[in-house]
Amino acid sequence: MKKSILIVLCITVSFLANAQSNSKLYTYKQFGNKYVISIQNHAEITKAITAFVEEQDIKAGTIVGMGAVNEATLRFFDPATKEFVDKTFSEQMEITNLTGNISQKDGKHYVHMHVTLGRNDYTALAGHFLTAKINGAGEFVIESFDGAVDRYHDEDTGLNLYKF
Numbered sequence: 001m002k003k004s005i006l007i008v009l010c011i012t013v014s015f016l017a018n019a020q021s022n023s024k025l026y027t028y029k030q031f032g033n034k035y036v037i038s039i040q041n042h043a044e045i046t047k048a049i050t051a052f053v054e055e056q057d058i059k060a061g062t063i064v065g066m067g068a069v070n071e072a073t074l075r076f077f078d079p080a081t082k083e084f085v086d087k088t089f090s091e092q093m094e095i096t097n098l099t100g101n102i103s104q105k106d107g108k109h110y111v112h113m114h115v116t117l118g119r120n121d122y123t124a125l126a127g128h129f130l131t132a133k134i135n136g137a138g139e140f141v142i143e144s145f146d147g148a149v150d151r152y153h154d155e156d157t158g159l160n161l162y163k164f
C-alpha cells in the first residue's frame with residue numbers, strides 16, 4: 001500500500017517538474033532594476049523576451065543581448081510605400097548585438113528590437129528584429145525603468161512612435 005502511494009507521488013512530482021521546465025523559456029537573476037536572462041536553447045527570442053517583460057510587468061526599459069541562432073526573421077520598412085518586407089535566414093549565426101526597448105501601446109507591453117547577426121563567412125546581416133530561434137546560448141540584460149513610456153500609431157510615418 002505504502003509502495004503504491006510512493007509510486008503515485010513520484011509520478012506526480014516528475015510530471016510537475018517536467019511541466020515547469022517545459023513552460024520556462026528562460027531563467028534569470030535580478031540585480032536591483034536589472035535582470036540577467038538566459039533564454040533556453042531552441043526557444044524563440046521574441047516570445048521569451050515578451051513573456052519575461054509581461055511577467056515582470058516592465059512598462060519602460062532597455063534590452064541588450066548576444067548569443068547564437070539558427071533561424072532569424074528580419075523586417076525592412078520602406079518609408080516611401082510604408083510597406084514592411086520580412087525575410088527569414090535559416091543558417092547558424094552569432095548575435096553580435098541585439099538592442100531593444102520596452103514601452104506600452106494600447107495598454108499592452110511593446111518590445112522593439114534590432115539585431116546584427118554574424119554569418120559563418122564573418123559578414124553581417126542587420127535589421128529590425130522579428131523572431132529568431134536560439135541554437136546555443138542566449139544571454140540578455142534587461143534594465144527596467146521606474147515608470148511607463150507609451151506609443152501611438154503615427155499616420156505620417158506609418159510607425160508606432162513614442163508619445164510624451
Ligand code: FE
Binds near residue numbers: 112113128
Ligand atoms: Fe525597428
